[in-house]
Amino acid sequence: MKFDGKFSESSRRWLDRQKRDPYVKKAVSEGYRSRAAYKLIEIDDKFHLIKNAKTIVDIGAAPGGWSQVLAERSAADTKIAAIDLLKFNPIGDKVHQFFGDFENEDLQKKIVEYLGDNANLVVSDMAPATLGHRQSDHLRIMGLVESAYFFAQQVLKKGGSFVAKIFQGGEEKNFFDKLKHEFQTAKFFKPKASRSESVEIYVVAIGYKGESN
Ligand SMILES: C[S@@+](CC[C@H](N)C(=O)[O-])C[C@H]1O[C@@H](n2cnc3c(N)ncnc32)[C@H](O)[C@@H]1O
Numbered sequence: 001m002k003f004d005g006k007f008s009e010s011s012r013r014w015l016d017r018q019k020r021d022p023y024v025k026k027a028v029s030e031g032y033r034s035r036a037a038y039k040l041i042e043i044d045d046k047f048h049l050i051k052n053a054k055t056i057v058d059i060g061a062a063p064g065g066w067s068q069v070l071a072e073r074s075a076a077d078t079k080i081a082a083i084d085l086l087k088f089n090p091i092g093d094k095v096h097q098f099f100g101d102f103e104n105e106d107l108q109k110k111i112v113e114y115l116g117d118n119a120n121l122v123v124s125d126m127a128p129a130t131l132g133h134r135q136s137d138h139l140r141i142m143g144l145v146e147s148a149y150f151f152a153q154q155v156l157k158k159g160g161s162f163v164a165k166i167f168q169g170g171e172e173k174n175f176f177d178k179l180k181h182e183f184q185t186a187k188f189f190k191p192k193a194s195r196s197e198s199v200e201i202y203v204v205a206i207g208y209k210g211e212s213n
Contacts, residue, residue, distance in 0.1 A: 023193050027065070033088070034065030036125060038193035039202070040163075041069055046189065047204055049161045053120035054078050057111065057155065058095075059102050059148050060126025060165075062086040067095045070123075081111050102126065103147050112155060119155040124148035124164040127200075134199065138169025145175065145203075153182075158210040167199045179205040 007015065018024050023035035032038075044050050050073040061067050061082035070080050071094045082091075083098040090097065096114060100107045126148060128140040145164045152162045162179070166172050179186035184207025194200050 032065050032068055033063040035193060037065030037069050039125075039191040040066045040123070042191035042193060043163060043189060043202060043204060044069070044073060047161075047206060049121055049163065049204075049206070050074050053161075055115050055119045055121075055157075056080045057115065057119055057122045057152075058082040059122070059124040059151075060084060060144075061097075062088040064088045064091050064095075066123060066125055067091050071095055079115060081115050083107070083111065102144075102151075108151055108154075111151075115155065117155045118157045119152070120157060120160050122148065122152040122156060122160070122162050127165060127167075134167075135169055138167045138171065138199070141165070141167045142169075142171045142175065149175070149179075152208075156208045158208055160208040162203075162205045162208070164203050165200055166203060168201055169199065172201075172203075176203060179203060182209055183207050184209070 021035065023038050027035045027037060050070055053074055054077065056070050056074065056078060058067050058070055058080055062084035064082070067080060067082045068091055071092055074094065078094050080095045081098060082095050083102050085101060087099050098107060098111055124145065126144045128137065128144060130137045145166050148164055149162065156162065176186060176188070183205040186203060186205040189202045189204050191202065
């Protein structure tokens with residue numbers, strides 16, 4: 001279909017907001033592919049998860065802002081598996097891209113074949129295309145987060161960390177309790193780069209206790 005030069009009201013609001021957003025400007029001037037990069041920067045400035053991680057999984061990685069931050073802040077011999085439904089331009093030697101639905105078991109097997117089961121850090125910024133119905137969006141992202149965490153349990157080393165985006169809405173409490181039990185510490189964290197009007201928040205869980213716990 002040919003673009004007729006007119007935007008819908010919601011597209012126009014989105015474009016206006018992008019133009020005014022300081023993180024969008026910063027991302028352009030500093031060479032990050034997404035404003036989301038600043039959320040991981042804030043998380044890492046506070047919790048220091050990346051520097052010593054040699055094996056990292058980045059779930060929901062396109063267009064690659066978080067992978068850029070992971071590559072910049074990790075050691076030269078770090079391996080990063082970056083997964084998304086969408087392809088994105090390569091990011092140097094450390095980042096190996098897996099293309100497809102993260103919930104697909106065959107894809108998960110390929111990631112494990114590539115990385116092994118000794119990940120130090122699993123991050124998920126995965127988000128479903130939102131429907132605008134708050135509770136449905138909440139339930140859909142909680143489904144994705146549960147899959148990310150189920151996978152993290154298969155690959156995380158003892159002492160490893162897990163970071164994931166959720167949309168607040170009720171179900172996150174049970175999930176958070178599980179993390180509190182299975183990690184040394186678990187916290188909710190709302191980066192400044194996450195829009196204040198958004199229900200988005202991150203869980204940061206550090207010190208995986210492993211299966212025996
Ligand atoms: C907010 S964006 C991630 C931004 C990214 N962290 C960055 O800094 O560039 C969320 C991503 O989750 C991906 N996603 C959603 N559902 C997915 C699924 N089932 N499997 C893989 N990726 C998924 C979307 O395609 C989208 O690219």
